[in-house]
Amino acid sequence: MPELPEVEVTKQSLSPMLLGTTISGVHVGKPLRWPLGVDPKTLVGQTIVGVRRRGKYLLFDLDAGLLLLHLGMSGSVSVSQQWPGPLGPYDHFELQTTSCWMRLNDPRRFGAAVFAPSENSPQAHKLLGHLGVEPLEAGFTSDYFAAGLAKRAGAIKQVLLGGDVVVGVGNIYASEALFMAGIRPTRGAKRIGRVRINKLHQAIQTVLVRAIALGGSSLRDFKHTNGEHGLFQANSQVYGREGQACTQCQAPIKRIVQGQRATYFCATCQR
DNA sequence: AGGTTGACCTGTCAGC
DNA sequence: TGCTGACAGGTCAACC
Structure with a gap:
């Protein structure tokens, strides 16, 4: 979920x-x-x-x-x-x-x-014990985030999923946040410039806050305690949209696999 | 030490 | 209609 x-x-x-x-x-x-x-x-x-x-x-x-x-x-x-x-x-x-x-x-x-x-x-x-900071709490500053990413050579998408820098960003929202920040999911975490790290820091918070307001995503069987489905799915910009037009540039959204998980991105908007 | 891969388990859906 | 294979939100342990 x-x-x-x-x-x-x-x-x-x-x-x-x-x-x-x-x-x-x-x-x-x-x-x-x-x-x-x-x-x-x-x-x-x-x-x-x-x-x-x-x-x-x-x-x-x-x-x-x-x-x-x-x-x-x-x-x-x-x-x-x-x-x-x-x-x-x-x-x-x-x-x-x-x-x-x-x-x-x-x-x-x-x-x-x-x-x-x-x-x-x-x-x-x-x-x-090993969990990173909460993305929606005060400890998640862009300085902290930049320091965490600077130590990691792996792809940014997988560093986000790892949960030891920042927790709670799963497969859907990692793709969405990276799209919002214009960063390619395969880029090495330590090779992202500070201005773009700031953008990603902001994007993670924006995506999560928006998803909470919408009641969470609901790609398959997720239901709330009252049995209703969430609404985030209809707001997805890239996740699950392989082959469909990018909402920014109309290029087809790509799907790749990283660490046995699907990643969606726009090869034009994300560098 | 960090990065990568396999394993856990079962339902759903696309394709033949 | 029925079978088979691919795929699905996560995360730990065991490797290189």
Whole structure:
């Protein structure tokens, strides 16, 4: 999915429903990417005192510990205040609280629900420890971004996806931000001039903020907690538009593969 | 140490 | 209609 905007939109809708409620039941379905790491029963009785996002992880602060949810490629979360019926074949994790049910539905099972005793525990550190700065927080300055890119010889698209310089920029928004900044996805990160780095820094924030406002993208099966699809898809400038005319210059959009992932760009507008 | 590749798992869609 | 292969939002571990 689930890039930063989708996770952020999910967090925003989950938060008011879950905050302050107490877990009364936990159901674990088929194995996800990682095991929960604790007997589900130990979560019962704990109150959800915080709902946060870090990169593409949803974090639920409990009285004693932290629950991390990742949506992988195909995950989505639903919450409802009435019993949503029996678990479906792809509902692999469910939290029942004193006022609602929350389910993680994930056909491909690349997602995960993991318990960590604290944010500083090894369990949490393994997943969160290497993450770069949040693109929409104050730490993401263009100076920081330029310093991060200066150390990286690899293609800028793959550095963005790596998540150790800046988190949350996934395959769709990496293509979109690079188009907005006029930078070719294959360009070595350290070979981008400062003026263009500033443009990319701005483009990443613009693309993400816009996507959040539109409710996240919805290329396939992403759904919000209320079951509605996002609207970003209709706003895509390059992603998924191979062969179609560039919105700036009319040249056909190209598709290449980098690191086994599809990249879309305009060979005229992006250098 | 940074860069690259494979693996995880299953649904959908295009093409024959 | 049915089968096969390509492809899909992510990210870690294991290599060079």
